[in-house]
Amino acid sequence: MARSTGRPAVCIATSGPGATNLITAIADAKLDSIPLVAITCQVPLSLIGTDAFQEVDMYGLTLSITKHSILAKTTEDLPMIINDAFRIAQSGRPGPVVVDVPKDILSRIIEIEALPEPAEICNYSDHSKLPAKICSAIAERINSAKRPVLYAGGGIIASSAFDELKTLAEKNSIPVAVTLMGLGSFPCDSGLYLGMVGMHGNHSTNIIFDNADLIICIGSRFNDRTTGAAVQFGKKADIIHIDIDPSEINKIKKTFISLASDARSAMEKIIPMIEENSREEWLETCKEKRARYDKKHHSISAHPESVIRAVSAAADKDAIITTDVGQHQMWVARNYPFKTGRNFLTSGGLGTMGFGLPAAIGAAIANPEKQVICFSGDGSILMNVQELATLADLKLNVKIILLNNGQLGLVRQQQELFYNKNYIATTFITAPDFPEIAKAFNITGFGIDSTAPNSMTIEQCMKVHGPVLINVPVQEEYNVYPMVPPGESNIVMMKGEETEKSEPLKKAVS
Amino acid sequence: MKMSGAEIIIKSLEKHGIETVAGIPGGAALPLGTNRAPAL
Incomplete structure (x- = not known):
């Protein structure tokens, strides 16, 4: 939400595992300088430090991944603390602020005259x-x-x-x-x-x-x-x-x-x-x-670069694009025609797989008039696949384009190029049926099969109302090129001329 | 006026223009979900 609007967004979690489940998202906001106020709940003050049920020290855990962390110790402090959190999250270089609030501080009722007005943001704009x-x-x-x-x-x-x-x-x-x-x-x-x-x-x-x-x-x-x-x-x-x-x-x-x-x-x-x-x-x-x-665009229609260009041609001009992390992210970054800011939401600094779908949901809530397209991979979507339930509940206009190569492709690519093709933990041995997963969540699921004569095209699938998941099979050999090997000078670029295959795709997904 | 800590947080978020929050519910967060939480 914050990435698509430029204004701070808020998330709230319960203590313990609820709070630790926010850690990756908070670190993500830190590395990409995104204004975020994360409110985590805490066990009652008297139990802090006793290993109480669902207790974890969020203040300590988040110090190095926030601009500021605050543990509220009295109810009277809360108005000032929330104001401070917003001021700090937005001032100067934006970033995340954590406010940890014990349960008894939340419950206590106090006499208060009025809540303070939002604090002035120091943005150096003069x-x-x-x-x-x-x-x-x-x-x-x-x-x-x-x-x-x-x-x-x-x-x-x-x-x-x-x-x-x-x-x-x-x-x-x-x-x-x-x-x-x-x-x-x-x-x-x-x-x-x-x-x-x-x-x-x-x-x-x-x-x-x-x-x-x-x-x-x-x-x-x-x-x-x-x-x-x-x-x-x-x-x-x-x-x-x-x-x-x-x-x-x-x-x-x-x-x-x-x-x-x-x-x-x-x-x-x-x-x-x-x-x-x-x-x-x-x-x-x-x-x-x-x-x-610079190499010419791929002529093969089933290549992810061609798929991304086909999606961009079918998408609304002001569509918001989110990605997960991996090969599909780089293909989108390289091939989608971005003309204005805040319509490309991606986890840049932290490289958080699982980012794309929840980011798309947030963008769709914050921009109800816009189409939102989430490019994901089969590896990435599985990291937060439960959010399909949220998407179905809210019936948001999100089109998920799943570039499915049955691999954690960007890691596989580096194993191929730099680790003697020793493929470890990067192949999905049992490939899930993603259109069926979508349908199980009550979301329209399509499989693009370029070998089937009457298969729907991506353009047709994208016209379907409401949330849609479109599974696009991708050959596992496709790598992201050009590429600078990690640690090398930028002028040492691998171009990886791929052999153009004319035979049908290896995998046809229903 | 009398306000609980949870009410102070929710009203403060509204003052900052927040209309939607994402979240993970649970025991410690229960007071945020009621209009007026009972004092512990």
């Missing part, structure tokens, strides 16, 4: 307060660059800096690459768009970054999935880093100039000092790299 010297130095360095690139992350989306990024890029003709969290921050149909940079980014984009003399990183944090071997990343370039969190500056890469600011305020201040430039030579070079290094 660009007049940014240091003028640093801002003009950044503008000068951009103006004097010969081969600049913009590297845009989730911070663009968090601060809704879409127009500013577009203006900055277009005014000075700077190509824009995005991270997984930054997808949608820049329109993919712009001539300046380079797609993703990094492990599963475009080969050309990684080469362009290697040739750049200036990398302008805004709202991102040089994660290893983006940089590859960080020492090699942008080694011919000066680095400008703009991030709301000063602790990210110089953490991974030494910067030439840095500015601790939210993305929008920084760009608002810098754009007037940026000169117009057409950069014909540099843009021509980028175009050549793209033509030379």
